[in-house]
Amino acid sequence: xxxxxxxxxxxxxVSAVSVQAxxxxxxxxxxxxxxxxxxxxQQNACNTAIDLFRxxxxxxxxxxxxxxxxxxxxxxxxxPGHFAVTVRGNAVMGSLxxxxxxxxxxxxxxxxxxxxxLGLPAVDAAIGVFGGLPLGVTxxxxxxxxxxxxxxxxxSGSGVSVKVPNxxxxxxxxxxxxxxxxxxxxxxxxxxxxxxxxxxxxxxAKTGAYGGQFDVTGLEVKTTSWRATASKxxxxxxxxxxxxxxxxxxxxxxxxxxxxxxxxxxxxxxQSVTRTNYFxxxxxxxxxxxxxxxxxxxxxxxxxxYNTFNGKAADASRMYGSVGxxxxx
Numbered sequence: 001x002x003x004x005x006x007x008x009x010x011x012x013x014v015s016a017v018s019v020q021a022x023x024x025x026x027x028x029x030x031x032x033x034x035x036x037x038x039x040x041x042q043q044n045a046c047n048t049a050i051d052l053f054r055x056x057x058x059x060x061x062x063x064x065x066x067x068x069x070x071x072x073x074x075x076x077x078x079x080p081g082h083f084a085v086t087v088r089g090n091a092v093m094g095s096l097x098x099x100x101x102x103x104x105x106x107x108x109x110x111x112x113x114x115x116x117x118l119g120l121p122a123v124d125a126a127i128g129v130f131g132g133l134p135l136g137v138t139x140x141x142x143x144x145x146x147x148x149x150x151x152x153x154x155x156s157g158s159g160v161s162v163k164v165p166n167x168x169x170x171x172x173x174x175x176x177x178x179x180x181x182x183x184x185x186x187x188x189x190x191x192x193x194x195x196x197x198x199x200x201x202x203x204x205a206k207t208g209a210y211g212g213q214f215d216v217t218g219l220e221v222k223t224t225s226w227r228a229t230a231s232k233x234x235x236x237x238x239x240x241x242x243x244x245x246x247x248x249x250x251x252x253x254x255x256x257x258x259x260x261x262x263x264x265x266x267x268x269x270x271q272s273v274t275r276t277n278y279f280x281x282x283x284x285x286x287x288x289x290x291x292x293x294x295x296x297x298x299x300x301x302x303x304x305x306y307n308t309f310n311g312k313a314a315d316a317s318r319m320y321g322s323v324g325x326x327x328x329x
Contacts, residue, residue: 047306048111049254052097053269054303055314057221059094061248062298062320063120064196065223066090067279069146069176070126071292071324074231074240075188076142076178079131084328086124086292093319094118095312113311122196123149126328132178138186142178146192147171152199163202172196174225187232197222219252225277238283238290246298247274273301273315288329294322 071086095113125147132142150170155162174194182188198221224247231240251270279296299317312318 049267050269051111051305051307051314053250053252053254054271054305055097055309057250057271058248058273058275058301058303058314059092059118059318060198060221061223061246061250061273062275062318063090063092063094063118064122064150064198064221065194065225065246065248065277066122066320066322067227067277067294067296068229068240068242068281068322069174069192069194069225069227070124070144071294071322071326072231072238072240072281072283072290073126073188073190074229074242075180075182075190076130076132076144076176077126077128077328078181079128079142082128082329084124084126084326086324086326087121088124088292088322088324089119089121090322091117091119091320093321095309097309109307111307111309113309115311121151124324126176132181138183139181140179142181142190144176144178144192146174146176146194148173148194148196150196150198152201161204163204164199165202166200168199170197170199182231182233187230189230190228192227192229194225194227195223196225215253215255217253217255219250221248221250223248227277231281233283233285236285238281238285238292240281240283241279242281243276243278245274246277247272271303273303276300283326288327290326290328292322292324292326294324296320296322 066088070084071088073084077084094116096116098112098114127145127147128142129145130141130143132139148171150172152162152164152168154164154168172195174192176190176192178188178190180186180189198219201216201219203216203219225244227242227244229240229242231238249270249272251268254267254269275298277296277298279294281292281294283290283292297317297319301315303314305314
């Protein structure tokens with residue numbers, strides 16, 4: 001994840017190199033620290049900096065949200081005394097714009113991209129609160145408390161630094177309602193709501209090519225997700241299917257200071273994207289532990305960009321996967 005953030009930092013801050021003067025005519029989210037009007041190259045750089053934020057933020061959001069709130073679980077756990085703890089890694093089949101090839105003076109509005117896996121480790125916990133009401137051979141209305149922890153370490157190297165001013169750990173929370181309790185004859189069916197956020201991150205990079213300092217401060221990615229899930233254990237194998245919706249709310253401030261612009265210039269950016277999420281889990285049951293693999297896809301949402309991107313567009317569908325070890329009772 002440190003390498004991923006370093007790559008993202010480079011994508012975001014190098015794009016701000018030529019933001020030597022900006023105005024709101026380029027993009028409503030462009031902000032200027034200079035009174036002079038902007039030329040075409042400066043407007044292009046400002047628009048591209050915002051495009052890169054819009055391109056990368058949903059990928060970060062998906063790496064946090066993942067798929068199933070509890071890997072391999074469909075319905076509720078069964079009430080007090082039941083719990084599940086999962087250590088998992090999420091990986092999004094992402095892509096990074098090649099900003100090292102970007103020329104703000106060019107009339108081209110197409111940016112190349114390359115494939116890049118974006119990963120994030122996480123810990124999930126589910127605690128049974130209410131077992132539900134009996135209904136024939138099953139129960140309905142069970143309730144679980146859901147918790148999540150995302151961790152990003154501080155990092156410094158290769159001219160890029162990652163700082164976490166509010167701490168490296170961010171706790172997420174939510175709940176799951178069991179529509180059907182899994183039993184011998186019935187699947188587990190549930191509905192969950194979860195809020196997961198990326199720890200606030202400050203990114204900075206120095207580049208000898210431009211003799212400057214480039215910063216992304218207060219980078220926040222907040223996600224809210226709902227899921228409808230169903231699962232069934234078949235002896236040593238378990239299956240789960242689910243679908244739902246994610247909303248990624250993100251914001252940051254981008255600042256560039258170069259030898260040509262020692263006073264610096266900045267852009268404040270924000271974005272909200274809602275996407276549909278589908279996934280399937282396959283688990284290997286080992287008594288109190290389960291080894292779970294998940295594959296899923298997100299799609300939908302509309303992201304308008306000034307530039308076009310060779311490869312995947314900012315709002316293109318993306319595959320993701322998760323692998324985790326779940327321990328519970």
